[in-house]
Amino acid sequence: MELRRRLRFPGTETYWDRRYEAGGSSGAGSYGPQAEWKARVVNGWVAEREVTSVVDLGCGDGNQLALAEYPRYLGLDLSAAAVRLCIRRFADDPTKSFLSYDPGSSADPAGWLRADMSLSMEVLFHLVDDGMFEDYLARLFDSADRYVVVCSSDRADLTQGPHERHRPFTPWVERNRLGWTIEERVDPPSDIALVSSLYLFRRS
Ligand SMILES: C[S@@+](CC[C@H](N)C(=O)[O-])C[C@H]1O[C@@H](n2cnc3c(N)ncnc32)[C@H](O)[C@@H]1O
Numbered sequence: 001m002e003l004r005r006r007l008r009f010p011g012t013e014t015y016w017d018r019r020y021e022a023g024g025s026s027g028a029g030s031y032g033p034q035a036e037w038k039a040r041v042v043n044g045w046v047a048e049r050e051v052t053s054v055v056d057l058g059c060g061d062g063n064q065l066a067l068a069e070y071p072r073y074l075g076l077d078l079s080a081a082a083v084r085l086c087i088r089r090f091a092d093d094p095t096k097s098f099l100s101y102d103p104g105s106s107a108d109p110a111g112w113l114r115a116d117m118s119l120s121m122e123v124l125f126h127l128v129d130d131g132m133f134e135d136y137l138a139r140l141f142d143s144a145d146r147y148v149v150v151c152s153s154d155r156a157d158l159t160q161g162p163h164e165r166h167r168p169f170t171p172w173v174e175r176n177r178l179g180w181t182i183e184e185r186v187d188p189p190s191d192i193a194l195v196s197s198l199y200l201f202r203r204s
Contacts, residue, residue, distance in 0.1 A: 009128065012078060012126060012127065016081070017080065026082070027060075030060060030122070037192050037194075042151075045149065051116045051117045053074075054070040054115050056076065056120075057120050059077050060121075061089075062089045070095070074097045074115065075099070076099050076101035077100065079100075083100040108142075115144065116145050116146050117146065117147040119149045120151065120152070123136070124153075125153050125165060125166045128164070134172065148201040149199065150199045151199075155168055180202070185199050
């Protein structure tokens with residue numbers, strides 16, 4: 001059953017493009033109390049640490065972003081349909097830029113896509129492919145000057161759909177980004193239905 005469902009999965013980019021083009025959203029975790037809890041924590045980190053700019057790898061439909069308080073923001077997404085939604089939604093907001101992002105044909109050693117903080121909100125467990133998972137994490141950490149924020153599960157033993165693959169990501173950071181440490185981890189309160197926690201990494 002599991003294999004059959006996986007074989008029907010069209011790939012991450014196609015899956016999300018089709019979903020957004022059919023009027024679907026970024027998911028329940030980007031709406032309602034879950035989104036409000038995440039925004040409260042991340043907005044607090046940004047304000048307390050005087051973060052000057054944020055780059056978001058996987059901005060989605062922009063509903064989570066509508067609650068964000070960031071001085072300057074760049075949203076990237078693998079799905080061009082998601083980026084078009086955000087461009088329309090934030091057309092009057094001069095602090096937010098958006099870019100459709102194909103990691104397979106982009107490289108940024110000169111740091112044009114870098115920011116004070118990089119952000120990954122419920123993207124990691126949607127990366128079913130090992131190569132994409134590792135490439136995404138490398139780009140996420142290489143896009144940040146001071147802080148990286150990750151909202152994700154960090155374990156494999158969770159129920160998952162064909163477009164999901166929950167797995168630990170903190171061991172990858174420990175092995176591959178030695179200069180980064182977890183400054184804070186915040187778990188959702190018991191009345192918030194979310195498998196993800198929020199992690200704040202700091203460059204040491
Ligand atoms: C569950 S949604 C979360 C969206 C948004 N971060 C939020 O919290 O509302 C996951 C998003 O990640 C995007 N995505 C998946 N793989 C990606 C990658 N390698 N690089 C950038 N975006 C990616 C998908 O297109 C989708 O919009």
